[in-house]
Amino acid sequence: MKIVKRIVLIALSIVLAICLGIYIYFQTKAPQYEGEQSLAGLSNETKVYFDDYGVPHIYAQNQKDALRALGYVHAQDRLWQMELMRRIAPGRLSELFGVKALENDKFFAGIGIDENSAQAVAALDKNSEAYQLAQAYIDGVNHYMEVGKTPVEFDLIGVEKTPFTLKDMYNIFGFMSFSFAMAQKTDPLLTEIRDEWGMDYLTDFGLDGALAKTRLKSYKGKANDYAAISKSITELLENSPVPPFIGSNSWVIGAEKTKNNKVIFANDPHIMFSQPGTWYEAHISCPGYEMYGYYLAGTPFPLLGHNREYAYGLTMFENDDLDFFQEENHPQNAMQYKTASGYADYVIRTKTIKVKDTADVALTIQSTQHGPVMNGLLKGLKAKNPVTMSWIYTQHANHILEAVYGLSHAKNLDDFYQKVGLVHAPGLNVMYGDAKNNIAWITSGKLYRMPEGVNPNFILDGTNGKDDQRTFLPFEENPYAINPNWHYVYSANNQPEPINGYLYPGYYLPQDRAKRIQSLLATKSNWDRSDVERMINDHTSLIYPDLVKDWIKCIPKNGLTATEKSALETLQQWEGTHAVYDIAPTIYNKWLYFYLKNTFQDELGEERFTLFLGTHIVKQMVAGQSNNPNSPWWDDVNTKGSKETRNQVMNRSFHEAIKALENQLGPDYTNWRWGKVHTLEHQHPLGKVAALRPLFNVGTYEVPGGNEVINNLLFYLAEDGKHNVGGGPSTRRIIDFSDVENSVSILPTGQSGVRSSPHYNDQAELFVKGRFRKMKLNRKEIEATSTLLVLKPKTN
Incomplete structure (x- = not known):
């Protein structure tokens, strides 16, 4: 008996020692939120206050120092996420995950984002402030890579650290832009239905826009296996370690309809959930510039932001900026394809994909005048002739860096409007409100008309010289509403009204959320922040x-x-309510x-x-x-x-x-009860391994909301009736210009992607309960409630 007890005690001691070792190991990876640290390239001492939710408030003497500090603190909380984000577009996930990531890499390496990024970087004005600040941010990231702690994920997978570049940043924006596109999930499937069953079977689908009954109003007050394409791209995006964008809500209420006679701004972009979440919050303050922003991993300027002067955010426009073409090879020469004026040579390029623990893969990519050939890039595509993908993003000059810099540095509404015009793809509804009581909805995207009789909902004919004819429209013809006389603007990914008699084609969402938003905004004229907090959590369907x-x-x-x-x-x-007890x-x-x-x-x-x-x-x-x-x-x-x-x-x-x-x-x-079947778990890429799931994933939670209600916690229908939430609000954000310093926000899990950080999941409970926390701007309050990390210029 004594021997058995001794064995049990020894075993328990070993287990405890292992657990203690793991705990200590994880603690060595925790971010540094206070103390001092030297940072190469700083010209002056810079103070970073981390508030009670881990949001850095950066006080610097100039913007270069601020951006260098941002890169450093962003990396210490999200370096693993940055690493994943920069690898998707150039096709470099297989270096980490082996052959299971190869299909993803082949596709993205083939569609040309990496090449477009290289061209964009080469064309940048190296003397511009946008370039200089972006480079300062990247320098901060790279300094952390050199001297900072190595993420647990790097150790587990075996990631070799390599410096970040501006091309990596462009690739991150490129992947984001592709995840906005919807044609890849829809056009091939609709083509098969048309070819197999006829157009009568598509009448109910409303491809002419007839089903879009709640439309955004503009206001100038100023037989082939095509479905394999849908299946393959859908699987690539849904199984990607980085979540795609899927929708969004936003509304801006004019001063005439608020209790305090000031604009109230609300935005909750819908993105597939992951851990860590999409956004990293940071507040920058230096002479001549201040911005509280939401940043994608590895990017220097916020896509969502506000200060005391103005606020901006976005939703998906859902316009059609991606088409597929059925090509035809020369009957005697497979290296040529048919055009309206004769046969042309394919453009050939080759890439090498490095695959962990096995041989490299040589990828040959053929392209026509329309774009890259999908055959060979997408598993399961068995079309007899080549199918190509034409995407606005890779076919036009890329000004995304100048655009996002401009949005976060706008001087006024007119300046902001012009900067939106720099975004050719993806199509976005960019929402705006300011302290001068201006409100606006502005759409980005390079829009175009197609010849009469050409339906972009289907795979198009690449040989006839008609299906690929496009008349590009000036940005000024994009839908927008600036200071409308109904005193609010909103977007729920619904279709805009026709402009000059033309109904822009796209992949718009139904009227459900739009109708509810419009019904609430139109009938009330004394809005305050607490009203908007309830509205952004609303889960009632009118449909x-x-x-x-x-x-x-x-x-x-x-x-x-x-x-x-x-x-x-x-x-x-x-x-129509979707409470957990319904x-x-x-x-x-x-x-x-x-x-x-x-x-x-x-x-x-x-x-x-x-x-x-x-x-x-x-x-x-x-x-x-x-x-x-x-x-x-x-x-x-x-x-x-x-x-x-x-x-x-x-x-x-x-x-x-x-x-x-x-x-x-x-x-x-x-x-x-709805909560029994409608649940949310935030999945870390390593959480797909069963043993690591409880360590890295966050949740599971019973949640209210559902598909196409304002609190759009969406799921895919399945026969088992388990409505596992896939995506939803990536943040809920409300800015009240009558009390900017008490504006509020929430993230789905937390600021940090480091498991041992106290801010890994400290907002998760608040999020599922529909609560908020303050976005602090007052320096005295920040200093009194925060830890301080002092970044000092590095001396040789």
């Missing part, structure tokens, strides 16, 4: 309750079980899934149906198609000799939904 009442008319009242009767009664009384959204989404499955899967097949569920179009068309008794989709093509009707499909889907919920959550429908 779903009426929609489900129409569905209920399809259900015969005889023969229902007690649970089915109770479920119908719950839906009848539903006001039952109706659980029933609705299960019914929605089975209705979609029973309506579309017979034509599309299982794989394409899953792709269909991940497109914006499925959200756009549900309300119209589900209430159209003449839709061709109702008929099950697998049942010969009979033709199914809307009522039959909706009734069958309801009964299947209730049965599935009983199996999933039990027979007592009162236990079907």
Whole structure:
């Protein structure tokens, strides 16, 4: 017995020693939030105050010192994230993760972001302030790489440190821009539906914009396997260690509609969740410049920001800036392709992809006048002829550095408007409000008209000389509203009204969020910050309750079980809320899934149906198609000799939904709470390894909200009914110009990407509860409540 006890004690001692060793190891990686540190290149001592949520407030004598300090502190909290971000666009993830990242690398190495970045850097004015400040930021990052702590992830994976460059920064912006594009998920699938089933099957999809009933108003007060493309690119983006952008809300309320007669600005960009999150907050103050900004990893200027003079933010425009073309090879020479004026030679380039623990991969990329050939870059693409991708971002001069510098250094509204025009891609709704009571919605993007009869929702003909003709429009014709007489502007990724009679094509989201935002803003004229805080957390749909009442008319009242009767009664009384204790959204989404499955899967097949569920179009068309008794989709093509009707499909889907919920959550429908099935976990790239998941991931949490409500905690429908939240507000941010120093924000997890930092997940509980924290601007308050890191010029 004594021997057994001794063995147990020894074993426990070993376990404790290992745990203690791991704890000490992680603590050695913690960021330095106080004390002193030398920083090469500084001209003057610079003070960095870290507030109670780890936000650095940088006080410097000039902007170069401030940006150098920003690069340093940004790197100590997010170096691992920076490393991942810079590797995606040039195709260098395989160096870290091996062959499982190869498909991702082949695609991104092939589409030309890296080459475009090199051209943009070469064209920069090296004497411009934007260039000088960006280089100072990169110098700060690199100094931390030299003298700072190595992230745990670098040790676990074996990352070799190499200096950051301006090209890395451009590549990060390039990946961000690609993740905004929606055509890659939609056009190939729609082309297959058209070719296989005919245009009648696409009537319900509203490709002409007919389903966009709540539109943004401008105001001048000033048979091929095409679906493999959708599947491959969707998988690349969703499995990427860096999250793509997916949507967003923003609104700016004019002084005429606020209690204190000053502008109130709100923004919550929607991005797929990850750990660490997308944004890094930092406040810079130096003579002549101040900005509280939100930064992408590895970038020197904020995409979201505010100071005492103005605030700005963004949502996705969702315009179409990416097209696919079906090319045709020369019948006797595979090195040539057909054009309207004869055959032309492919442009050939080669790249080498280094793959961890195995041989390098040589990649040969062919390009036509339209862009790179996707065959060979995308797994599963079996089209007989080459399919190319044409993307505005890589086809025009890249001024993204000047643009983001300009947004954060604007002198006034007119100057800000001009800087938005420098962004050719991606298309953005850029929102603006200022202390002088100006408000604005301005769209970025190089917009164009196509010839009549050319539909960019499909894969286009690369040989006829017509489908690729574009008339580019001047930036001044982009939709915008500046100081409109209705005294507010907003965006929820919905379609703008026609400009000069032209309805801009795109991949807009349905009217749901837009209608709710507009209904709230239009009917109230005494807004204050607390009202906006409640609004940005709102989870009520104005669409779903009426929609489900129409569905209920399809259900015969005889023969229902007690649970089915109770479920119908719950839906009848539903006001569209998505609180964690609500039952109706659980029933609705299960019914929605089975209705979609029973309506579309017979034509599309299982794989394409899953792709269909991940497109914006499925959200756009549900309300119209589900209430159209003449839709061709109702008929099950697998049942010969009979033709199914809307009522039959909706009734069958309801009964299947209730049965599935009983199996999933039990027979007592009162236990079907929304929070049980709608949950959020923030996943770190290493959290995909089961043993590391509890160490690096944050959550799981029951959360309110849902698809296409203002609190857009979105998920993909699946038969198992587990609505795991994939994305949502990457920050919720409210700036009240009547009290700028008490403006508020929240991040989904925390400021730091370092596991041993106290700011790794210290905002996660606040986020899921819809709460906020202050974005501090008052120096006396900051000094009194913060730790101080003094950065001193490095002496030789």
